[in-house]
Amino acid sequence: xxxxxxxxxxxxxxxxxxxxxxxxxxxFTERDSTCFYVKVxxxxxxxxxxLLAQMLSYPAFRxxxxxxxxxxxxxxxxxxxxxxxxxxHDMGLKSIWGDHxxxxxxxxxxxxxxxxxxxxxxxxxxxxxTSDNLLIAITGDIDREDVMNALSKYPLLNRYxxxxxxxxxxxxxPTLISEDDDTxxxxxxxxxxxxxxxxxxxxxxxxxxxxxxxxxxxxxxxxIREEKGLAYSIYSYLLPFKDxxxxxxxxxxxxxxxxEVLSIILDEYKALCNEPVTEEELDIAKAHLASSxxxxxxxxxxxxxxIARTFYSYGKIISLDEVLNKIQFITPEDIQKISSRLFKDKxxxxxxxxxxxxxxxxxxxxxKSKLKD
Numbered sequence: 001x002x003x004x005x006x007x008x009x010x011x012x013x014x015x016x017x018x019x020x021x022x023x024x025x026x027x028f029t030e031r032d033s034t035c036f037y038v039k040v041x042x043x044x045x046x047x048x049x050x051l052l053a054q055m056l057s058y059p060a061f062r063x064x065x066x067x068x069x070x071x072x073x074x075x076x077x078x079x080x081x082x083x084x085x086x087x088x089h090d091m092g093l094k095s096i097w098g099d100h101x102x103x104x105x106x107x108x109x110x111x112x113x114x115x116x117x118x119x120x121x122x123x124x125x126x127x128x129x130t131s132d133n134l135l136i137a138i139t140g141d142i143d144r145e146d147v148m149n150a151l152s153k154y155p156l157l158n159r160y161x162x163x164x165x166x167x168x169x170x171x172x173x174p175t176l177i178s179e180d181d182d183t184x185x186x187x188x189x190x191x192x193x194x195x196x197x198x199x200x201x202x203x204x205x206x207x208x209x210x211x212x213x214x215x216x217x218x219x220x221x222x223x224i225r226e227e228k229g230l231a232y233s234i235y236s237y238l239l240p241f242k243d244x245x246x247x248x249x250x251x252x253x254x255x256x257x258x259x260e261v262l263s264i265i266l267d268e269y270k271a272l273c274n275e276p277v278t279e280e281e282l283d284i285a286k287a288h289l290a291s292s293x294x295x296x297x298x299x300x301x302x303x304x305x306x307i308a309r310t311f312y313s314y315g316k317i318i319s320l321d322e323v324l325n326k327i328q329f330i331t332p333e334d335i336q337k338i339s340s341r342l343f344k345d346k347x348x349x350x351x352x353x354x355x356x357x358x359x360x361x362x363x364x365x366x367x368k369s370k371l372k373d
Contacts, residue, residue, distance in 0.1 A: 001121055002027065002036065004065040006058040011065065014055065023048045029106040032241055033312065039301055045142045050150050057154040059125060061118040073113055080107055084183050085233070085252065088352045092189030092248050093239075095177040095348030100170035102241060131157045137308035139300045169243045174348035178360025185252045186353035188363065190265060192342050194238050194245030197313035202240060203326050204334040205247065205342070207285040209236040211277055211335065212268065213249065215288055219268050220249070228264075230257040242313060247342050255354065262349075262363050266370045272339035276332035289327050293320060345371050 003025075004011045018025045021044040027036040036056060038048040080086060093103035134156065138147055151157055172193050195205045213220040213236045224230050231253040239246045253261045297306045297320060310318045349367055351360035 001061055001066065001069055002055050002059050004069060005060045005062065006054055007060050008058075009054075014051075017051055018048070021048050021051070023051075025052065031102050031104070031106055035305075035308070037301075037304065042141050045140065046146060046150050049147055053151050053154045053156055056129060057156040059122075061122050061125075063118050066116065066118055066121065070113055070116065073107075074110070076107065077110055077113075080105070084181055084187050084352050085250075087181075088187040088189050088250065088350055089248065091177045091179065091350035091352060092191040092250070092348070093246060095175055095189070095350045096172060096191040096193065096246055096346070097170040097244075098173050098175070102170055102244065126159075127161065129156075130159045130161045132160050135308055135312055137304050137311070139303040139307065172346050174346050176349055176351070176360050176364040178351040178357045180354065180356045181352050183353045186255050186258050186351065186356065186359055187252050188250070188258060188262065189350040190249045190262070190347055190367075191350065192247050192347040194247040194342065195240055195338070196243050196245045197240050198242065199245075201334065201338045201341075202238075203289070203323075204330050204338045205238050205240075205245075206289055207282065207327070207330050208272070208335055208338060208342075209238055209247075210285040210288045211281050212236045212272070215284060217281075217284060220251075220265060223264055223268070224251065224253075224261055228260075230254070230261050230264075255359065258351075258359055258363060259366060262366055263370070266367065269339070269343035270370075270373075272336065273343055274336075276336045279332065282330065282332055282335065286327050286330065290324055293323060293327075347371065 003014060005014055009017070018038075021040055023044065024039040025037070025048070027034065029035075036052060038052050040048040090103070090105040097103040136147070136151070138144065174192070195202050210218060212218055213234050215221065220234055220236075224234050225232065231251050234249075234251040236247070236249040239248065249265055251261050251265070297303045306320075307317050310316070347367060349360065349363055351357075351363060353359065
């Protein structure tokens with residue numbers, strides 16, 4: 001709705017204003033933040049910043065625009081429901097965090113969307129889009145003071161929250177979340193507690209995802225895909241937040257292979273808890289982490305995301321050299337310690353596919369049985 005117009009500009013006028021500047025303007029929503037951004041040539045930078053500030057300071061929330069945008073988002077819901085590999089990850093978070101807001105899909109719920117109106121949207125905007133809740137990240141050949149002078153005339157920088165929202169950390173309650181869906185493969189997500197941005201084992205946990213499944217020589221990639229041919233897609237990821245985190249392993253497999261696949265994953269979890277990884281495995285993980293950090297921040301957009309995320313997480317910008325140095329100091333013992341913390345007992349599971357509920361019940365019993373061993 002922010003892009004649908006201000007008090008004196010409609011959506012088309014906003015779009016034309018950005019187009020005249022040759023600007024890429026967009027936004028994305030994550031579970032704990034929303035980012036509005038512009039990517040533009042140097043000579044148009046300040047006008048683009050000014051236009052973005054206008055949108056965020058004076059959104060109109062016209063009723064006709066709200067009703068039109070509802071239709072657009074309903075189409076997005078349809079696309080989401082047609083993508084089981086996207087849906088399974090939201091189910092995975094619910095299998096460990098239950099109904100905590102961090103486990104909600106950023107897309108929201110259809111009922112809430114249909115119930116939205118201009119007053120509710122404006123109330124949410126006034127509560128959350130305030131100067132004390134705002135982070136401005138800039139990369140490129142532009143002067144910081146020029147940007148601040150351009151923004152200073154807008155209420156965006158001078159409006160404060162009236163009340164604080166409850167931001168309690170999620171509690172860990174492992175369970176089974178399963179659903180039937182007409183898919184050719186069974187989608188499985190095994191979820192457990194991860195680490196937050198603030199914890200010292202953050203980089204070791206990221207290295208663990210690579211050792212486990214996120215490289216061509218990774219343990220699960222080799223055993224499940226290359227050796228046995230049981231799945232095409234298998235990977236792990238860490239999802240860290242300020243005060244909590246989650247670790248997920250995902251696999252898409254045929255219904256006749258799901259028990260074997262789950263057993264292989266859990267056996268590998270156990271092996272990582274019991275024995276240090278090899279120096280070769282760790283060196284490969286470090287190389288992957290360093291490469292992704294360097295390549296991911298080569299462009300101005302990647303650098304903007306990086307400085308925004310580090311400042312949001314730590315209250316300061318962490319230099320790339322400092323991160324790379326921390327990666328190099330990860331030890332095999334660190335991997336074993338973080339594995340023992342993540343994989344011991346508190347694991348939930350999400351299953352989506354044909355007979356997903358029945359398969360899920362079976363896999364849940366296997367999971368509980370293996371965690372007792």
